[in-house]
Amino acid sequence: MNITIHHAFIPHTDPEAALAFYRDILGFEVRNDVGYEDMRWITVGPAGQPGTSIVLHPPAADPGVTEDERRTVLELITKGAYTAITLATDDLDGLFQRLEAAGADVVQEPMDQGYGVRDCAFRDPAGNLVRVNQLP
16 A cells, blocks of 8 residues: 655635745746635645645635634634644755745744754745755
8 A cells, every 4th residue: 555645735815925935936836726716726746746736725715614713714824823834855055045035934044953853944925834854
């Protein structure tokens, strides 16, 4: 049996800002871009890895979510407390420099962690926490 991660879901609050970040800064390719009414779902992923994708989705789009719940979700997203993702690269310092030069919201500069990982962290345009680990 082979199990892989196919999709991870990260909310966005501005589809164009999300595209600028994930496509233009991180270099992910756009695999799908679907709109419905005033909402938009965008699927992106690393080039050469067609089986792994991130779906950037409107937050709390479920029709059963109340306006109070939607506001709570949006507050959690903007604080970086709703969701997070960890990426990995073979050039952590180079990627960090590219993100910093593009004006990304830096949370942590590259550093060696006590648990054996070298990483950095920043927030995407919606406020989601994005950590990046250095590959061995």
